[in-house]
Amino acid sequence: MRKVVFNVKDSSDLINMAVRVGSNEFLQLIEDAVQRLAGENGRVGSLRITGRLVHVPPTGEAIIVGDIHGDLESLAHILKSSSFMEKTRKGENLLLVFLGDYGDRGIYSSEVYYVVLKLKEMFPQNVVLMRGNHEGPDDLLAYPHDLPLHLRRKFGEDATDVYVKLRKLFNHLHNAVLIEERYILLHGGVPSKASNIDDLAYAHEKHPSESHLEEILWSDPWEGIRGTYPSPRGAGRLFGEDVTNKLLRMLNVEAMIRGHEPSEEGFKMNHGGKVLTIFSRKGPPYYNSRGAYLQLDISKAVEDVEQIKQGIIKF
DSSP: OOOOOOSOOSHHHHHHHHHHOOHHHHHHHHHHHHHHHHTOOEEETTEEEETTEEEEOSOSEEEEEOBOTTOHHHHHHHHHHHTHHHHHHTTOOEEEEEOSOOSSSSTTHHHHHHHHHHHHHHOTTTEEEBOOGGGOOGGGOOSSOOHHHHHHHHHGGGHHHHHHHHHHHHTTSBSEEEETTTEEEESSOOOTTOOSTHHHHTHHHHTTTSSHHHHHHHOEEOTTOSSEEEOTTSSSEEEOHHHHHHHHHHHTOSEEEEOOSOOTTSEEEEGGGTEEEEBOOOBTTTTBSOOEEEEEETTSOOOOHHHHHTTEEEO
16 A cells, blocks of 8 residues: 655644544535545455445455544554554555444544544545444434534534534445455444345445344344344344354355444453454443454464454553
8 A cells, every 4th residue: 555644743643633623624524534435436445345345355454443432532542552654654554444433422522533534534545434333324323322412512503514414424434344364344243134245235225124234233242042133222133153154154254353342351252252342442431441452464364263362452
């Protein structure tokens, strides 16, 4: 991926910009992001995009970030600790993937959206923005949905305009990331009725008549069951190891990486290590003691669970 240079010196500058941003600049950033994401079809650098599925060749390194939920401090730590901006500017083959759930639950939701959209603007071939259940379609809004309150704190009378633009943006975020022969990345869980890869790529077009998008955004792995069961979340399903295995075989990958679930240590493993949950924020209202993100050499074949766990960075 090509080397680029920007006026923003480092991640600290980016965080400071997010704190100071006004509504006009933020609205323009969202508009630019919508146009950029809407145009992401075919080849984008080394990535190949079909529908809203990102195909990643198994080369280089990937940094994978789970739910942030308005925790600007954790996001700042991840960017600094991973040296993403510095490494990318040096031309290193590095991909930064966000698994969704950028806002709600945290007072700095606006600032988090600003940072991730600015990263996408600065490094369009190196940043992938996935859709979480808190960026879901209108008929699947998470509850409580407190993003409008955080926008009002930040932008006052302009908050409604910002919210409308963000809702438009959510419809362009990616459904899934496939790191070929290695991993499938989904926000929540397995679309249990999927029969081919297009069911992931075009899940948004088949919603709500088919359940693929709902399960991608809302489902959770569960131990000791076969098939799926109703979820206590009120959307999505609980899915067993047999459902995971079916998807992994269909996609010719070894493991699934997802966010969506709070985890006391910032991560958890399910289904014999074939499902890894990453949760990248700390503090209320979840009160987990640690957050985590993932740093993987994706050029290496997946041999066992321990290899994946070695890439977990806790903070």
